[in-house]
Amino acid sequence: MLGRIVEALARLMAVLGGLVLTGLILMTCLSILGRSASGVLNADWMPEGLGAALLGLGIGPIRGDFELVEAGMAFVIFAFLPITQLKGGHASVDIFTNMLGLRANRVLTLLWALLFAAAMVLIAWQLWQGTQDKMRNGETSFLIQFPIWWAYAASLVGAVAAAATSVYIALVRLAELATGDAILTGEGAEH
Template sequence: MHEVVKWLSRMSAVIGGIVLLVLILLTTLSIIGRELSKLGHSMADGWMVSLGEWLVATGVDEINGTYELTEAGVAFAIFAFFPVCQFYSNHATVDVFTSAMPRRPLGWLRAFWEVVLAAVIVFIALRLYEGMLRYLGNGETTLFLQFPVWWAYAASVGAAAIASLTAVYCAWARLVEAATGRHILPEG
């Protein structure tokens, strides 16, 4: 089970990274297109009329629906990165008060918070699933691209399901570590 969860968490992060790279490229191209469009419109009446008219005539402009795709893609990417953070214990922590604790009580404290985090992630995944079903039923679409809203929810639910599996596994592993003293998960 350990290797399966490790592989799933890594693949989820890779897919999330690819989505973020595509969003960065999309946003960059959209900004360049918008600025070239502004330049063309300003030059169509100004000092470089022919270049300005050419830019306007070619229809260079920002990419339609960039905001919608960014909103959906970033939501997915957040859930796609949860599993790898969870598996490698790389969530941000503040251990001012716990750094001086003995090893056993610290292990139980880590296990407790791992169980709490797992419960929260599972809860969020279930709420996302219910939201997806609601949008699937009502047929709502995005404003510009007109793609169904539930698609974005479905992608996030898939990533949240992997995050939930990883979180439950990590909670179990931390409990075993606290009880036995042997390490199962890599230290962050």
Template sequence: MTVWIFRLARWSALLGGLVLVGITLMSVASISGRALIAFGLGPVPGDFELVEAGTAVAVFLFLPWTYLRAGHATVDLLYTHLPAALQRGIAVACDLAMLALWSVLTWRLWEGMEEKRQYLETTFILQMPVWWAYAVCLAGALIGCLAYLTQSLIRLGLARYPQGWPLATAGGALR
């Protein structure tokens, strides 16, 4: 099970990277078009709407992999001086708290998506349904829930990291 979730999180991050590359290319085209208005070019219509939706999508797609790779910023001024058992307890408590938080976030994202879909809300310029971006973000949030659940199970000793996973960087694995 963990292998599948780790792979899903990785592919999610790669997809998020492609979204970010797309946003970047579109931004370059839009800025270049603005600079070349005298030559008949112009900005990409709705560029800020696409950047807004694309950035949200990329973030939600990146977060599960970032979490599994222990890529989040940490402040461990006192933590590293605590006994190993207390470090483990804090890590488990934090993982469970983040699982709960991420579950609530996913639920509220679902509710928001349903509301946007029900009221047929669209973006101002492109008239793109807003719920589309919510739906893709929701997919990333669900993968995030699986990542937090998996990491929590690993910390509790109920699951294992995938074969060959570098334990030194495995979600802040303890020594």
């Protein structure tokens, strides 16, 4: 039951991350097109009245696109961490561990899972502290003046989901070591 809840959470975060990433890609493409069009409309050979009229319609780069990409990508990275951890998709180098036995590999897998869980809990805690701090001081972005704490809070949602998933994986790895059974199957990145 808990496994299904964790998997549903991880999938939901991955879908949200994918939607935000798609939006950021579209916005970046539109901003690049606008920037190129602005360059053409400001060219010396462009009739002054026509260029100015089209620029007056708002043709140009998206204001604050860099700030939005920066804030959005922080969320996207944290949103993809839960499914990556759940599916064992992190990169690994198995040259030496392939020579070890099953039990030794389970011990190493448990140690890595515990380390990752501890790191994710610490990151989530620090993001919580950062969100609180940014809310208190009212810091905003330079160009579009959105509150910085919004980006921190969005990243915090992903970090909490990643921390919860990581703690679950560590507990599963502990149970696998204790029982000798493989609980999580069909995982791992293709190399």
